[in-house]
Amino acid sequence: xxxxxxxxxxxxxxxxxxxxxLVYLKEWLCSTDAKRIGVLYLAFALVMGIFGGILSLLIxxxxxxxxxxxxxxxxxxxxPGMHATAMIFFFIIPAxxxxxxxxxxxQVGAPDMAFPKLNLAAFWILPPAALVTFMGFFxxxxxxxxxxxxxxxxxxxxSGMWGADFWVLGLILVGVSSTMAAINFLATVFNMRCKGMxxxxxxxxxxxxxxxxxxxxxxxxxxxxxxLMLTFERLFPGVFHFFNPAGGGDPxxxxxxxxxxxxPAVYIMILPxxxxxSEVVSTFSxxxxxxxxLMAWSMIAIAVLGFVVWAHHMFTTGIALxxxxxxxxxxxxxxxPTGIKIFSWLATMWGGSIKFDTPMLFAVGFIAMFTIGGLSxxxxxxxxxxxxxxxxxxxxxxxxxVLVAGSMxxxxxxxxxxxxxxxxxxxxxxxxxIHFWLxxxxxxVTFFLQHWMGMKGMPRRYYDYDPQFEWANTISSLGSAAxxxxxxxxxxxxxWSWKSGEDxxxxxxxxxxxxxxxxxxxxxxxHNFHEPPEWKPIIRQHVSPDQPGGLWHAKD
Amino acid sequence: xxxxxxxxxxxxxxxxESLGVTNGKIGMWTFLVxxxxxxxxxxxxxARLRWTPDSLWPFPIEAFGVIGIQLTAFNTFILxxxxxAMVHVLAEQMRGNMDRAEKWLMATIAxxxxxxxxxxxxxxxxxxxxxxxLMDAGYNQNFPATFYLLTGFHGAHVAIGVIYNTILLMGMRxxxxxxxxxxxxxxxxxxxxxxxxxxxxxxxxxxxx
Ligand SMILES: [Cu+2]
Numbered sequence: 001x002x003x004x005x006x007x008x009x010x011x012x013x014x015x016x017x018x019x020x021x022l023v024y025l026k027e028w029l030c031s032t033d034a035k036r037i038g039v040l041y042l043a044f045a046l047v048m049g050i051f052g053g054i055l056s057l058l059i060x061x062x063x064x065x066x067x068x069x070x071x072x073x074x075x076x077x078x079x080p081g082m083h084a085t086a087m088i089f090f091f092i093i094p095a096x097x098x099x100x101x102x103x104x105x106x107q108v109g110a111p112d113m114a115f116p117k118l119n120l121a122a123f124w125i126l127p128p129a130a131l132v133t134f135m136g137f138f139x140x141x142x143x144x145x146x147x148x149x150x151x152x153x154x155x156x157x158x159s160g161m162w163g164a165d166f167w168v169l170g171l172i173l174v175g176v177s178s179t180m181a182a183i184n185f186l187a188t189v190f191n192m193r194c195k196g197m198x199x200x201x202x203x204x205x206x207x208x209x210x211x212x213x214x215x216x217x218x219x220x221x222x223x224x225x226x227x228l229m230l231t232f233e234r235l236f237p238g239v240f241h242f243f244n245p246a247g248g249g250d251p252x253x254x255x256x257x258x259x260x261x262x263x264p265a266v267y268i269m270i271l272p273x274x275x276x277x278s279e280v281v282s283t284f285s286x287x288x289x290x291x292x293x294l295m296a297w298s299m300i301a302i303a304v305l306g307f308v309v310w311a312h313h314m315f316t317t318g319i320a321l322x323x324x325x326x327x328x329x330x331x332x333x334x335x336x337p338t339g340i341k342i343f344s345w346l347a348t349m350w351g352g353s354i355k356f357d358t359p360m361l362f363a364v365g366f367i368a369m370f371t372i373g374g375l376s377x378x379x380x381x382x383x384x385x386x387x388x389x390x391x392x393x394x395x396x397x398x399x400x401x402v403l404v405a406g407s408m409x410x411x412x413x414x415x416x417x418x419x420x421x422x423x424x425x426x427x428x429x430x431x432x433x434i435h436f437w438l439x440x441x442x443x444x445v446t447f448f449l450q451h452w453m454g455m456k457g458m459p460r461r462y463y464d465y466d467p468q469f470e471w472a473n474t475i476s477s478l479g480s481a482a483x484x485x486x487x488x489x490x491x492x493x494x495x496w497s498w499k500s501g502e503d504x505x506x507x508x509x510x511x512x513x514x515x516x517x518x519x520x521x522x523x524x525x526x527h528n529f530h531e532p533p534e535w536k537p538i539i540r541q542h543v544s545p546d547q548p549g550g551l552w553h554a555k556d
Numbered sequence: 557x558x559x560x561x562x563x564x565x566x567x568x569x570x571x572x573e574s575l576g577v578t579n580g581k582i583g584m585w586t587f588l589v590x591x592x593x594x595x596x597x598x599x600x601x602x603a604r605l606r607w608t609p610d611s612l613w614p615f616p617i618e619a620f621g622v623i624g625i626q627l628t629a630f631n632t633f634i635l636x637x638x639x640x641a642m643v644h645v646l647a648e649q650m651r652g653n654m655d656r657a658e659k660w661l662m663a664t665i666a667x668x669x670x671x672x673x674x675x676x677x678x679x680x681x682x683x684x685x686x687x688x689x690l691m692d693a694g695y696n697q698n699f700p701a702t703f704y705l706l707t708g709f710h711g712a713h714v715a716i717g718v719i720y721n722t723i724l725l726m727g728m729r730x731x732x733x734x735x736x737x738x739x740x741x742x743x744x745x746x747x748x749x750x751x752x753x754x755x756x757x758x759x760x761x762x763x764x765x
Contacts, residue, residue, distance in 0.1 A: 108571070114582070115579065116568070183587055186586050187583045192574065196573070221590050221593040221594035225601065228705070239704070240698075247696075248612075249698055260597075
């Protein structure tokens with residue numbers, strides 16, 4: 001049998017593993033090396049992303065034409081919730097955790113994460129959690145209450161199926177896993193930085209992971225508490241009546257607790273993406289990021305504000321007008337730090353020597369299209385407008401511009417950007433660019449018309465719709481199929497290039513990477529650094545080119 | 557690089573730039589932030605269900621009786637004593653007096669067990685003799701529901717703490733935890749003090765106001 005000759009952290013640890021693929025695989029699955037765990041996370045996220053994508057295709061197939069197409073209504077009702085669950089908890093969050101696992105310890109100059117075993121445990125909770133969450137598919141008893149699981153729809157009277165209990169349990173497990181990862185990231189960044197790596201010398205991707213980890217730490221347990229209450233109410237309906245008015249409970253309470261998590265969850269899904277974009281834009285523009293300190297503080301501001309806006313999801317559930325207006329203004333305030341970030345990226349590119357490799361294309365595409373999602377968010381934040389648009393396709397369009405044009409495109413940008421470092425190989429640039437253009441075009445084909453459908457009053461989650469929306473839905477469905485096909489190009493490119501791609505350099509992007517991951521060999525060895533690195537503080541702030549530090553490194 | 561010789565429970569060591577404490581301590585602190593938020597969610601739920609206009613909620617004195625409140629106050633005292641004992645464990649360990657540290661740790665564990673015992677007795681009594689009377693009187697049915705959830709969730713924390721401390725005790729007995737491993741004890745102590753602190757909140761909310 002052929003010997004495994006992979007280098008760096010990919011190389012087999014024992015003689016036995018060199019010739020025996022099974023031993024090598026076992027080495028991977030039980031490894032406590034953050035880089036290997038990161039790759040496991042990414043592989044898992046890829047599989048679940050495809051799964052979630054297929055679910056969205058099922059939804060779009062059913063909606064492609066007016067009337068009933070392929071599913072009975074009750075199966076259809078389950079699909080939006082399952083699609084959202086798969087994408088949020090099993091694709092986006094694990095994908096960023098994976099990138100973070102690989103990149104963060106290197107960027108802070110540490111040999112590994114603070115708690116390697118906890119890290120491995122956090123990962124291995126995920127596959128069983130996925131199995132439990134989607135158990136309804138095997139038992140043929142899928143919950144039909146969407147991903148929000150509002151009582152009374154989600155109590156045992158209206159959703160008596162076992163699949164719902166498994167779904168709730170699965171979500172609690174995912175929450176445990178992601179808090180374990182957050183604890184690990186925080187301990188790593190706060191306590192394991194190398195010499196000279198002060199907090200305000202940290203790369204912005206690491207900063208974004210820090211802020212995200214705090215969000216996870218403070219928000220996820222509140223969802224857990226709500227899900228615990230829901231579980232008890234479902235399993236022992238005679239004793240627990242938290243959300244049941246007949247027993248003195250309050251269904252709105254669930255919504256408060258749920259959105260106290262689920263609004264920050266949007267930032268959990270987008271802040272690491274912001275971090276990725278900061279790295280990519282800076283590298284490919286050959287300039288330091290514009291307003292580095294403010295970029296870090298604006299993420300903190302987004303995180304803090306993110307905790308006081310949750311009720312903007314509840315403008316139509318009957319809370320006091322004064323409260324709604326307060327939440328409206330707080331929500332609109334978030335556009336300020338977000339705007340700071342958008343303009344900082346633009347200012348970073350301004351006057352830079354820009355190279356449009358695939359990661360940079362995704363970064364620029366992200367900035368353009370995420371802004372649309374951000375602006376429609378400001379529209380939805382306004383109370384009178386939201387009363388009209390609540391639970392329509394406008395909301396679907398908004399969140400998909402945020403999560404597909406936002407989170408997904410930044411995941412792609414990060415995957416292409418760090419691919420040479422992770423695999424030691426180079427992906428196929430031509431197909432990368434094709435992937436970008438198809439993605440950018442078909443995101444708009446799929447989701448842009450949904451703004452119009454929503455404004456015209458097409459409700460979301462419904463099995464069927466008014467015939468006047470048929471042409472727009474058909475276009476949207478065709479777009480989603482093309483978008484999915486484009487993502488398969490990405491999958492093939494990643495897998496094929498790992499086997500047959502050209503070897504990548506240490507500092508692959510024209511030698512322009514300044515952070516520690518670009519200063520070590522490719523792929524990195526097991527402990528990242530041969531000896532503890534020393535970070536020579538650099539001027540992170542952007543300064544004008546004729547001043548010291550204004551030029552990217554002085555080598556040419 | 558040769559990674560620093562890591563002690564049994566501490567993983568890789570701190571870096572050059574750090575907060576000046578062990579990784580484990582940061583791990584426990586951040587975990588406690590998470591745990592505190594879980595309790596915050598449950599307590600917010602409790603507050604919302606109790607303090608709404610037409611929610612008929614019994615006063616603690618009606619629900620538990622004077623004896624019941626006094627018994628639980630005594631239980632609170634036990635848990636605080638157990639926390640104090642935990643402080644002595646660390647103090648003795650720092651002096652290198654492992655024998656006495658072990659004894660104090662046994663006292664800590666005993667405190668946790670007594671707390672659980674009294675709570676089990678209290679639960680049984682309330683289920684059999686009390687709560688159905690309250691329900692018949694037309695009080696909000698979430699009174700017992702939130703009571704079980706809050707005290708039960710906290711009780712689970714005490715049970716886990718007892719197991720945690722027992723593992724620590726076994727470590728001391730077998731010589732794996734020596735006088736050098738003060739941070740191991742300190743981390744266990746953080747958890748135990750947190751459980752104590754949360755109980756004071758739960759006790760105040762459920763039994764006093
Ligand atoms: Cu929100």
